[in-house]
Amino acid sequence: MKYLCLVYLDEQRLDELPDEDCVAYDTAIRSSGHCLASEALQSVHTATTVRVRAGKVSVTDGPFAETKEQLAGFYMIEAKNLDEAIRLAAGIPPARVGSIEVRPIRPIRETVARVGALRHANPEDC
Amino acid sequence: MKERKVASDEPRQPLPGAVASAPGTVRELLEVIYRTESRRMFATLVRLLGDFDLAEEALHDAFRVALEQWPREGVPANPRAWLVSTGRFKTIDGLRRRARFDFVDDLDDRPDPASEEAADEDSIEDDRLRLIFTCCHPVLSPEAQVALTLREVCGLTTEEIARAYLVAPPALAQRIVRAKGKIRDARVPYEVPSPAELPARLDSVLRAIYLVFNEGYSASVGESLTRTDLSAEAIRLGRLLVQLLPEPESIGLLALMLLQESRRETRTTTEGDLVLLDEQDRSLWNPELIAEGLALVERALVSGRAGPYALQAAIAAVHSETPTAAATDWAQIVALYDVLLRLDPSPVVELNRAVAVAMHDGPAAGLAAVDAILARGELADYHLAHAARADLCRRLGRTEDARAAYRRALELVRQAPERRFLERRLAQLPA
Numbered sequence: 001m002k003y004l005c006l007v008y009l010d011e012q013r014l015d016e017l018p019d020e021d022c023v024a025y026d027t028a029i030r031s032s033g034h035c036l037a038s039e040a041l042q043s044v045h046t047a048t049t050v051r052v053r054a055g056k057v058s059v060t061d062g063p064f065a066e067t068k069e070q071l072a073g074f075y076m077i078e079a080k081n082l083d084e085a086i087r088l089a090a091g092i093p094p095a096r097v098g099s100i101e102v103r104p105i106r107p108i109r110e111t112v113a114r115v116g117a118l119r120h121a122n123p124e125d126c
Numbered sequence: 127m128k129e130r131k132v133a134s135d136e137p138r139q140p141l142p143g144a145v146a147s148a149p150g151t152v153r154e155l156l157e158v159i160y161r162t163e164s165r166r167m168f169a170t171l172v173r174l175l176g177d178f179d180l181a182e183e184a185l186h187d188a189f190r191v192a193l194e195q196w197p198r199e200g201v202p203a204n205p206r207a208w209l210v211s212t213g214r215f216k217t218i219d220g221l222r223r224r225a226r227f228d229f230v231d232d233l234d235d236r237p238d239p240a241s242e243e244a245a246d247e248d249s250i251e252d253d254r255l256r257l258i259f260t261c262c263h264p265v266l267s268p269e270a271q272v273a274l275t276l277r278e279v280c281g282l283t284t285e286e287i288a289r290a291y292l293v294a295p296p297a298l299a300q301r302i303v304r305a306k307g308k309i310r311d312a313r314v315p316y317e318v319p320s321p322a323e324l325p326a327r328l329d330s331v332l333r334a335i336y337l338v339f340n341e342g343y344s345a346s347v348g349e350s351l352t353r354t355d356l357s358a359e360a361i362r363l364g365r366l367l368v369q370l371l372p373e374p375e376s377i378g379l380l381a382l383m384l385l386q387e388s389r390r391e392t393r394t395t396t397e398g399d400l401v402l403l404d405e406q407d408r409s410l411w412n413p414e415l416i417a418e419g420l421a422l423v424e425r426a427l428v429s430g431r432a433g434p435y436a437l438q439a440a441i442a443a444v445h446s447e448t449p450t451a452a453a454t455d456w457a458q459i460v461a462l463y464d465v466l467l468r469l470d471p472s473p474v475v476e477l478n479r480a481v482a483v484a485m486h487d488g489p490a491a492g493l494a495a496v497d498a499i500l501a502r503g504e505l506a507d508y509h510l511a512h513a514a515r516a517d518l519c520r521r522l523g524r525t526e527d528a529r530a531a532y533r534r535a536l537e538l539v540r541q542a543p544e545r546r547f548l549e550r551r552l553a554q555l556p557a
Contacts, residue, residue, distance in 0.1 A: 001313050080313075080315075081313045081314065081315035082265060082312045082313050082314045082315065083314075083315050083317075083323075086265075103312075104311055104312045104313065106311075
């Protein structure tokens with residue numbers, strides 16, 4: 001079961017988290033087989049927010065919302081249940097200083113495929 | 127698509143409709159089984175099926191099939207195992223059918239005897255423990271833990287829980303649906319925690335149970351009937367937990383609840399006004415609850431691993447064993463608070479200790495301790511801190527300070543009986 005770990009922290013406190021520590025954890029979790037993808041992000045100042053309304057694309061400078069803690073990176077992990085996901089998330093160094101949001105993925109491709117198959121089999125039922 | 131009956135609104139009484147019209151003895155037997163065993167069977171079905179809603183469905187399917195078959199074929203040797211096995215079979219079968227769209231009604235749905243679970247006592251108790259720990263998992267909010275536990279472990283209906291918490295039933299139902307949704311979608315594991323995780327996880331369970339107890343314990347007279355049921359439910363849960371997992375803190379919590387419950391008759395006047403501990407008629411305290419509570423305190427303390435609940439119970443026990451307020455051994459209570467404070471260094475514990483210090487060493491010492499907490503900026507919005515301060519100032523003759531403190535407490539107090547109590551004390555101050 002896949003979970004996305006969103007790493008949030010106050011950018012002012014980045015100096016409390018040496019890159020070496022973060023890379024060390026990243027290496028460990030990747031070699032454990034639990035990590036499917038992971039990246040650190042550039043500062044929130046480099047963000048651009050894209051919206052399309054009535055067919056028109058608009059871009060704004062900055063994150064989608066101003067928050068006390070900012071998104072700093074992510075880990076997409078594989079865990080057998082939420083307890084295991086939490087254990088893995090707790091090991092992420094920024095957890096000591098910020099917050100890790102752990103969210104299960106929604107199997108949207110499988111759901112859509114199944115509904116498509118249902119419609120094909122019983123068009124009047126759905 | 128087959129409509130699935132939502133079980134959460136079923137009454138906790140005998141099954142509706144079908145049961146009432148079934149042949150006498152089978153109906154009676156199933157009613158007894160439902161009343162005494164359905165929550166245990168539910169816990170096992172959650173483990174077997176991995177889902178709360180499926181387990182409810184399985185439980186109802188099982189009883190429905192029993193009603194049809196037992197009059198014809200006789201009551202099975204192990205009714206509970208039969209019901210669990212049948213419920214599971216029917217539900218899995220139902221899932222397969224739905225996936226394949228071939229609804230064949232007269233399929234032979236007799237359970238295969240070889241696949242019947244042994245359903246021995248140990249695995250059932252494990253299942254109940256698993257259920258409690260899952261409902262009280264810390265990833266759920268405390269409100270969700272409480273609602274889910276009352277619904278799934280205690281078997282209260284959504285209406286009963288909503289009434290007890292003065293919440294609209296749809297809102298309560300939504301809370302439960304969301305909690306089950308989180309358990310399912312985030313894959314909260316259905317397990318008894320490992321020894322390493324147990325202390326923290328048990329803490330969550332105990333906190334949820336005590337939350338339920340307190341909801342029932344501090345109700346005003348208007349809602350008292352419903353709220354008393356909550357305390358009884360919490361005690362029932364506490365007993366179940368001690369039976370399944372006799373850790374010192376489980377024992378300590380049960381002791382604490384029993385000792386507090388023993389005073390229920392004396393805590394309020396008939397008008398619903400508060401009666402403080404030192405004014406309660408101790409002859410009206412329930413001696414059976416006290417005896418049971420004291421024995422449990424003893425058990426928790428001799429374990430050598432007494433925690434905060436056991437210590438709070440020990441403090442309550444000192445009062446319970448003392449025939450008159452004047453005879454209270456405050457030195458012992460302060461000493462117990464010293465230990466409690468080391469285990470649970472929270473400002474509320476510190477406040478309660480300060481009140482005991484005042485009783486032992488006089489109001490000036492108590493006031494110094496209360497002021498130390500407030501000076502740190504803690505408990506500024508806690509009405510009991512200001513109420514304690516007011517009382518101590520009053521006893522020291524510092525009338526204006528007492529008045530100001532009572533007023534501050536009144537700004538913060540939420541419950542009507544406490545409000546009336548503070549207003550009375552304020553009015554009694556010299557002009």
